[in-house]
Amino acid sequence: MERAVVVSARRTPSVPECNISTSTLAFDQHFTTNAKGILLLAEIVCGMLVWILVGGTEYFHVPALCWVMFVSILCWVLTICLFIIYLTGAHSRIPQVPWTTLSLCLNCGATALYLVTAVVDAHTVNQAIRGRHNYNCWAASAFFAFLTTLCYAGSGCLSYRAWKTTEEGQ
Template structure:
C-alpha cells in the first residue's frame, strides 16, 4: 500500500496554477480586490457595517496573497498545512459571508430611499445613484468572493481528508 505524503497533496511552485483548490486563488484575488476597491471608492455613510466589509476585504486580500506566496515558494511542506489550508479558507468564507449580508442590506435600503426620492433631479441624487450602483457591484463581487472561498474550502477539505 502506497502512503500519501504531504508532497503529493499540497502543490508548490507552478503546480499551484494547475491544482483545483489552489486555482481558486486567482478569482479570490480578483473579486476580493474588487470588493475592496468598490467599497473604498464610495463615501462610507454606514460606518459599522461598511467598516466590517472593508476589514474583511483587506484582511482576506492580504492573507490570500501571503497564502498564495507560501504555496508558490514551497514553504508548505509540513504535515499541518492541509489542516491550516482548510481552516483559513473556512474562516475567510465565514468572514466574507458575514460582510456580504450587511452590504446587501445597506444596498437594498439605499435603493428604497432612492426610489422614494426618484422625482428629484439634483446633483446630490445623481451622486447617490452612482454610489448605489457601486454598492450593487460590490455586493455581487462580495458574494462571488464568498462562493470562491467556499469552493476552495470544500476542495481543500477533500484534499485534507486524502492526506
C-alpha cells in the same frame, strides 16, 4: 642595531569567500493551473474588487461598510500570503506547519466571514437611495462579495478533501 621587520602574512584564498546563500524556494508553474491555484487567484481578484469598490466611496459614513472593508482586506492579505506560500513551494519546505489544517481553517473562516459580509453589503445597498453615486459601487461590491464567498467555499471543499486524506493517511 638592525630592526627586525615582521611581516604579517595573511593567507589569501584563491577564491574570494562570500556569504552567498542559495534559496530552495522555486516557482511552481503548475500551481496556477490546478483548481486550488485558480480558486486562490479568483479569491484574490474578487476580494480586491470588493474592497476597491467600497473603498472608492464614502463608506466610513456607513458603519456596516467599515465591516465590509475590514473583512475584505483581512481575507485578501491572508489569501495573498497563502498564495505566495503555495506558489513558491514553501509549504513543502516547512513540514512542521500543518498546511492542510491551516488552509482548511482559513478557507472555512473566510467563507463564514464573507457570507456575513456579503449579506451586510447587500443589505446596505438595499437601504441606499437609488441614483446616488455610491449605489452602483456598493451594488457591484455586494455581487463580488457573494462571488468571493463562493470561491472561498470551493477552496474550503478542496481543503477539506485534502485534510481528510491527510488525516486518513496517518
